[in-house]
Each structure stands twice: as structure tokens, then as C-alpha cells.
Amino acid sequence: xxxxxxxxxxxxxxxxxxxxxxxxxxxxxxxxxxxxxxxxxxxxxxxxxxxxxxxxxxxxxxxxxxxxxxxxxxxxxxxxxxxxxxxxxxxxxxxxxxxxxxxxxxxxxxxxxxxx
Numbered sequence: 112x113x114x115x116x117x118x119x120x121x122x123x124x125x126x127x128x129x130x131x132x133x134x135x136x137x138x139x140x141x142x143x144x145x146x147x148x149x150x151x152x153x154x155x156x157x158x159x160x161x162x163x164x165x166x167x168x169x170x171x172x173x174x175x176x177x178x179x180x181x182x183x184x185x186x187x188x189x190x191x192x193x194x195x196x197x198x199x200x201x202x203x204x205x206x207x208x209x210x211x212x213x214x215x216x217x218x219x220x221x222x223x224x225x226x227x
Contacts, residue, residue, distance in 0.1 A: 122150065127159040127167065129221045133175040134203045135220040140179045147221035154179075162188050172197040180222055181214030 125148040131133035133139050140160075145153035157176065162185075171175065174195045178184045186195040196206045205212040 122148070122156060123160045123163065125172045126157055127164060129162075129225070130161070130171050130173065131169065132221065133219050134202060135172075136167075136177050137217050138177050138181070138199070138204065138214070139219045139221060140162060142179050143175055143218075143222065144176065151225060158185060159183075161185055167177050171197075174181060175219075177211055177214075181211035181218075183209045201224065 123186035126144055129144050129147050130139070141157040144161045145151065150156055161171070161173040161176055164173050173185065174189070176185065183195050183199075186192045186209065189195045196209070199206055199211070204217065211217065
């Protein structure tokens with residue numbers, strides 16, 4: 112029996128559930144979220160989901176998802192683009208040249224934190 116491929120709505124909802132768990136003052140990466148939901152090479156899917164989450168209830172803190180090196184690669188999807196950095200800085204995260212300072216220290220790994 113062939114296994115059914117999950118639809119994008121269910122994948123996006125799984126992504127949103129994980130991202131909603133990222134605590135204030137911490138960040139995660141697109142790849143870490145993808146791995147946590149079992150989509151090993153799905154970092155792009157996580158990016159697409161973050162692009163589509165604005166206005167959802169409950170809110171999805173998309174600003175807390177950065178690339179694997181701590182760069183704010185998704186900032187151009189915020190309006191204005193500086194908003195991603197502003198939201199992170201309000202949570203006490205230091206950003207220099209579009210990169211999270213102390214990225215490894217404040218990185219939140221959903222596979223570890225959610226014991227997946």
C-alpha cells in the first residue's frame with residue numbers, strides 16, 4: 112500500500128505548531144524546524160510556510176526563524192524589511208550585519224527541546 116503524501120496545509124500546520132513553541136529571546140533555523148517535523152530537506156518548505164503565516168491566529172513568530180548560520184535571510188518578507196530585526200531586538204537578541212550574535216548560544220533546537 113502506497114503511503115499518502117501529506118498535503119501542504121498539514122505540513123504548514125505542523126511547521127506553525129513547532130515555530131509557535133520557540134521561546135522569546137531564542138531563534139531556530141528553517142532546517143531544524145524541517146527536521147523536527149520529518150521533512151529532512153524541507154528548509155525551503157519552512158521558508159514558504161513562514162512567508163504565508165502573517166496574519167494567522169494564534170500568531171506565528173516567524174521572526175524567530177533564521178538560516179542555519181543565524182542570518183536574517185527572511186527579512187525581505189517583512190514589511191518593512193527592518194521589522195524582523197526590530198522584533199528580535201525587542202526580545203533581547205543582538206543583530207549585527209543581519210546576523211544573530213551568539214547564534215549557537217541562543218539557538219533553540221526543536222528536536223531537543225520538544226524531545227522529538
